[in-house]
Amino acid sequence: MFEEIIAHADPHGDHDTIGRRLPRIDSGKRVTGEAIYPADFQLPGMVYAKLKRSPHPHAKIRSIDTSKAMELAGVLAVTTADDFPELEPGTAVPMGQGSCDVWMVGQINMARHKVFWVGQPVAAVAAIDLHIAEQALELIKIEYEVLDAVFSIDEATAPAAPALYDSMRTTGLDTPSNKPTNVCSRTVFKRGNSDSALANSDETVELSIKVDTAHQGYIEPQSVVAQHDRDGLTTLWVSTQGHFTTELVTARVLGIPQSKIRVVPLEIGGGFGGKVFIHGESVAAKLAEKCGRPVQLIFSREEVLQGGSGPTAALQGKLEIGASKDGVINAIKSRIHVDAGGLPDMNPGIILQVFAALYQTPNLFLEGFDVVTNKPRTEAYRAPGGIQAAFLMEQAIDELSQKLEMDPLEFRRRNASVTGSTMPAGTPFPSIGVLEIADAVAAHPCWTTPLKEGSMPRGRGLAFGYWRGTSMTSACHVTISGDGRPMFTLGSVDISGAHTSMAQVAAEQFQMSLDDVYVATGDSKSVGYTDIAAASRVTRTMAAAVIDASQAALAELKKRAANLMQLTAEELTYDHGSFRTANDNGPSMTVADVMKATLTQGAIICQGSSSNLPFGVEVGAHVCDVEVDKDTGQITVLKYTAFQDVGFALNPPAVEGQIEGSVVQGLGWAISEGFDYGSDGRLRNASLLDYRIPTALDVPSIDTVLLQKPVPGVPYGLRGVGEVPIVPVAACVANAVARAVGNRVTQMPMTPERVFKAMTAS
């Protein structure tokens, strides 16, 4: 199905625009502040909304009295769950190969009957200014029946733990139980017999870790503008990773047909997985409908962190791994628990695959549970679960190589998955370049140059990372303007330079310059359904769609040119904006002339789409040097190098930028980013001062080494890029710390206190 697209997407040979180091085509508006995010978007008569949030981590909502708030001068509308249809648990809309749980997203927007975490919205107001809206929140009276709450996996799984959901029963158990539980599901991958293989291994390692909740940390808080016009159409101007999902979900939460809602994506100020779901879009729409004015809702940073959106899953788990003395892995056995937060269904399957991807073993037993706790519902964050799982797996691999007295790179190489090896789910691996990356590391000065001694203990760490990514569906269309230039409308938002890379692909296809093509994202009513910008999928799959549309448009142009030139299409070839015959001195015609002659005889509109493109699995290897302050436990990262096989770099600086940013996000979680909940279920560090995202002073220069081994069957051989570079980071730092101080740090983030404790443990 993709053969024709692939034929027009050869990564080899000379290219005019793809593969070149080009600045983003939309940088100008970013560096001048002209880029418009929903918080910047204004409509005449617009008013301002604020959400009233739960102060309790677990409580029944007895009653809500909004009458006093409505009486305050300047308040135009108040809303609660009563204004929304009650959805059945399990209500879902399609998303990628799976679905999006609308009941769950509805609860993130507005609690009904019960609250499950501090910060869950329970009511909202719209007022003529923000000060009045804030005053009005104080006037909403809510009666709660406070319930016992659980804040950790251990508390939630204790025998006498209060159950968040009376109806919850663990799915996937060998022996089903009929008792209420906070364990939502059990997921298992197995082959062979890991217990007997572990018992028969020459060396084994057993490691347990705990990872704190962290936040995606996008700098733009959630924001939306909603309008409900007199003809009954609701329009949302949003910051989202997927405006079609926003439309599907919001329509269901509001109980309106999709023909009555339009979603316009504006700029997105960072998402990293945290802007897939809606977080108040439906509430703003309801308020706009109730007050008849456009409504803007912007979260404060405290709201973002204190239960408004995100965070990502805490995890704890144990891994046992065994190998023969010549360094061949016999068995991997792991059991993990994922903290999903206050709403169920955070399937750990995607996380478990990290334990069984990069290295092959005949005996495998992986078991994952997702657990509900009275904390915010967790959401995806860049390779969701990958960094947590690698913190366990890659430390265990490192420790086993130490026990075997084997070079950690060589140990990995002996067990590496190669193309055709078994994937976690049992299917064969598509093209995977673990060995090639190992070769690149082995030859690089970051690995071969001895680590210089310092006044404090130093160590060098190595860790690998794997992420599968996915493909889902992407659509675009192209029209040809009156001067012959192609105008593309994409179904994807631009979260990581997609407009630029797609303009490069379009320019390459049309053999024109970047300035000759127009690329923009269409709103949800002006382009075909496209899945979310997530899972490292947009560049690969949208490139396929753009090529598909381009080839169709060029064929139509050729037909028109042939007609005008009184030749057959077969006699013409396309060359840099002109159609000509094989004879160099023969007639030719530019696309501008073709369109000048035929524009008013009917539009050229050609569509492109791609669904279920082969995976572009991502593999990376990271090397870092650290110094550990032996008096305080503070880790300083001295040097960091990230290797990644990207298949083909459409725009190398954009690819490097993804890796550099990803590494620094990983360093944040590795060293300083962790949610600190009090015994009342309130987040105690709900600010960017106390929740410590790295600054420019906290991180070293990040070196990137791009390997380009094109993936067969994918346009230009592109791999996913943006997710895997966060996966190995914490393990890489942990392995360096272990080699510096002799002990392993098993809690993440590896704060000075935790490192100090590990260092001084006997």
Next chain:
Amino acid sequence: MSKEILECSVNGEQQSCLIDRRDTLLELLRTRLQLTGTKEGCGNGNCGSCTVIVDSQTVCSCLMFAVEAQDCEITTIEGVASVGELHRVQEALIKHGGTQCGFCTPGVVMSAVGLFAENPSPNESDIRLAIAGNICRCTGYEKIVKALMDVADPKGAD
């Protein structure tokens, strides 16, 4: 609450604005003057997205009340480039790929403009220190620092 008149200069234009005493300088700029290039990322001085220059000092506009800006000269991101010509800091950020989502970028530009006004040839440590109050979640700072090194020493960088 009663409103009052504030007089100040913003990007070289004299402004008389009706303000609420509770307004921050950021709210004055974004809401009353519609200068939305200055961003709010945290509202309490931790992220630097709202950085502007007030009387030659870079400040977080979310930490200053509008009433404190009486008679001040304020430069925002909208006042940095002239028509048809970007500031060299902006040019360098574009050239080196130092902007991704763009939300922190106006604040980074203002901190850098403030740095170069004070120190025309900063080294890497000076640059990292100058933007240490600007949190960027996308770039890992690598290409921002490279861009500003290029501004500091155009012959030194590639």
